[in-house]
Amino acid sequence: MIKVIAFDADDTLWVNEPFFREAEEKFTELLEDFMPQHSVLKELYLTEIENLNLYGYGIKGFMLSMIQTALRISEHKIPLKVIDRILEIGNEMMEKPVEILPGVEEVLAELKNDYRLVMATKGDLVDQQRKLNKSGLDHYFHHIEIMSEKKEADFAKLIQHLDVAPKEFLMLGNSLKSDVLPVLELGGHAIHIPFHITWQHEKIEYNVEHDNFYQAEHITQVVELIKEM
Structure with missing residues (x-):
């Protein structure tokens, strides 16, 4: 799917x-x-x-x-x-170095041949492009989307651009507010991968319950989760 x-x-x-x-x-x-x-x-x-x-x-x-x-x-x-x-x-x-999180490159390498991989982030265009270039991860991605916001309309536009149905789209991220909830509302799938520090603006005060929502403690777990979907 x-x-x-x-x-x-x-x-x-x-x-x-x-x-x-x-x-x-x-x-x-x-x-x-x-x-x-x-x-x-x-x-x-x-x-x-x-x-x-x-x-x-x-x-x-x-x-x-x-x-x-x-x-x-x-x-x-x-x-x-x-x-x-x-x-x-x-x-x-x-000027900070780009510190890739453990397991990221291994997961990208394992998924690359079977799925179209996209980087979908928000922030300053120049700064995010700088970090991507420094990371050396850009060759894994079919498409790069740097948004000013991550709301339903932004994800709907991205999904339409990629020419897939929402149910064929999976989003992975550390923010329930920005990475998970908008995608679930559109009918897509989302995996939450928590980070030990979260900006106050990205926090929500309730638990997410949805058939298309999955929780991973570490990014290395997502490959098995995807196989089970």
């Missing part, structure tokens, strides 16, 4: 969220003279959510949100050297 298998990228194929947590820690330390670190973190998150429609997902939007938060918290009294340091933190994130 399954013809196309789509893989999320960040924290499914390679490490991503820990770099944001590391950057948040550095940022909150810079602002601790103006506000306690846990409060700075809350303010940063609020800024990020407000800016999603403007900047989308990714490091560049995160950098701008850090600068806006710093200006607001400090009432525009933040020293320029701190703004410089915030920009450095963002640039350091972009």
Whole structure:
């Protein structure tokens, strides 16, 4: 039944969220003279959510949100050297090596000959393309889709472009909110592969129950799950 298998990228194929947590820690330390670190973190998150429609997902939007938060918290009294340091933190994130998660390449190699493999991720186009190029995984994929959002309409457009029925489409990813629920709503299949760190915006507060939903503790388990579908 399954013809196309789509893989999320960040924290499914390679490490991503820990770099944001590391950057948040550095940022909150810079602002601790103006506000306690846990409060700075809350303010940063609020800024990020407000800016999603403007900047989308990714490091560049995160950098701008850090600068806006710093200006607001400090009432525009933040020293320029701190703004410089915030920009450095963002640039350091972009220079991070791409750390492929264990088992990823073995799974891609095993599935490649029997299915059309797709990378379906969201974020900044340039940054995601940079990470894909650095990863060396691009040759496994029939198609690369970098979305500004992962909602039903976005997946419907992708499935139509791939010329398959929703029931022939399987999505793998670490986010129940972005990788699983929209695909299930369309009638597709989804496997959730949790990562040990999840951004607050990607969390849901209920269990997913659906005939087309599968749970894997590790990506190496998906090959057997797919055989059973």
